[in-house]
Amino acid sequence: MTGILPITLEESRKIVQALLFSGKEYICVMKLHGAINQNKVKAVLKEFEGTIYQRPPLRASVKRQLRTRRIYYIDFLEMEGRNVLFKVGCEGGTYIRKLCFDLGEVLGCGAHMQELRRTRAGPFVEEVDLVTLHDVAYWFMEWQKKKDDKILRKIIQPMEKALALVPKIYIRDSAVDAICHGANLTAPGVLSLETDIKKDSLVAIFTLKDEAVALAKALAATDEILNMEHGMVAQTKRVLMPRGTYPKCWKSGEI
Amino acid sequence: MPRSVPPWEIKRKLVVKAEDKTNPRYGCKPEERPAKDYIRYGVINLDKPAGPTSHEVAAWVKRILNLRRIGHGGTLEEN
Numbered sequence: 010m011t012g013i014l015p016i017t018l019e020e021s022r023k024i025v026q027a028l029l030f031s032g033k034e035y036i037c038v039m040k041l042h043g044a045i046n047q048n049k050v051k052a053v054l055k056e057f058e059g060t061i062y063q064r065p066p067l068r069a070s071v072k073r074q075l076r077t078r079r080i081y082y083i084d085f086l087e088m089e090g091r092n093v094l095f096k097v098g099c100e101g102g103t104y105i106r107k108l109c110f111d112l113g114e115v116l117g118c119g120a121h122m123q124e125l126r127r128t129r130a131g132p133f134v135e136e137v138d139l140v141t142l143h144d145v146a147y148w149f150m151e152w153q154k155k156k157d158d159k160i161l162r163k164i165i166q167p168m169e170k171a172l173a174l175v176p177k178i179y180i181r182d183s184a185v186d187a188i189c190h191g192a193n194l195t196a197p198g199v200l201s202l203e204t205d206i207k208k209d210s211l212v213a214i215f216t217l218k219d220e221a222v223a224l225a226k227a228l229a230a231t232d233e234i235l236n237m238e239h240g241m242v243a244q245t246k247r248v249l250m251p252r253g254t255y256p257k258c259w260k261s262g263e264i
Numbered sequence: 265m266p267r268s269v270p271p272w273e274i275k276r277k278l279v280v281k282a283e284d285k286t287n288p289r290y291g292c293k294p295e296e297r298p299a300k301d302y303i304r305y306g307v308i309n310l311d312k313p314a315g316p317t318s319h320e321v322a323a324w325v326k327r328i329l330n331l332r333r334i335g336h337g338g339t340l341e342e343n
Contacts, residue, residue, distance in 0.1 A: 010312070016337075017307050019305075182290060203278055
């Protein structure tokens with residue numbers, strides 16, 4: 010299996026969870042175990058769009074219990090003999106090998122996954138900044154020789170890039186250090202935020218310099234937060250910025 | 265079931281609650297981080313080759329970049 014595999018370096022490992030939950034897209038070759046009419050294949054692929062039940066395969070890294078996964082779309086691309094090429098957009102944690110097996114069951118002939126390439130993982134796509142292991146080894150050596158940081162930016166992206174699809178809340182400089190110490194975000198610290206934030210959903214807390222401060226759970230929706238004058242807005246889950254990056258603007262030992 | 269909107273096609277707008285400026289003395293734009301921090305807070309959009317497992321590929325990157333810790337988002341099977 011080939012394709013997009015985001016690698017998180019050192020401190021940016023903290024955002025891996027956000028990537029695991031993010032949507033994926035694959036191009037897949039499925040091998041049918043019998044001759045099936047192309048129109049039937051197309052119809053069955055369409056049937057699998059929506060919410061499906063899936064039990065993780067034997068060799069899986071998660072508990073093998075039935076779970077639901079969203080299939081955003083399955084696009085039939087072409088068919089040659091018993092090989093079916095399709096593109097699928099799905100929720101993180103969807104097993105495509107299992108999807109092929111289940112497609113085969115519904116088609117009645119059986120089927121297995123022949124080849125798979127991941128073409129998207131969250132915000133990461135093939136068209137932008139995709140590098141091979143060779144690129145990484147070559148450009149890193151070049152950078153060590155020339156010490157030109159432009160070379161480094163060819164192979165490495167800031168972790169903020171990985172959070173591109175997570176709804177953001179931008180905060181005041183004065184609110185940053187408290188968050189870095191694990192405090193929750195309160196309404197006066199909020200400067201701006203993105204639409205479509207729902208209560209209990211994952212949000213990313215950012216500075217005005219576009220630096221990630223922390224991952225958090227929203228405690229209210231966008232419209233509610235906009236009208237709040239005090240009270241908690243988001244519960245800090247994972248601090249990303251080191252303490253002391255911004256000055257401490259809060260007092261301890263009071264109350 | 266009809267085709268549904270994947271998360272990457274959702275369009276979000278920024279709404280402003282209050283105005284303020286940021287002090288240039290603290291922090292810095294992600295792309296302007298000094299090299300050492302740029303790496304430590306970096307991610308690689310890697311094209312996994314066929315053959316090795318995701319873990320093996322991650323371990324190679326770790327060795328190439330001479331890092332202590334590394335992770336990867338979403339395992340891709342071997343072969």
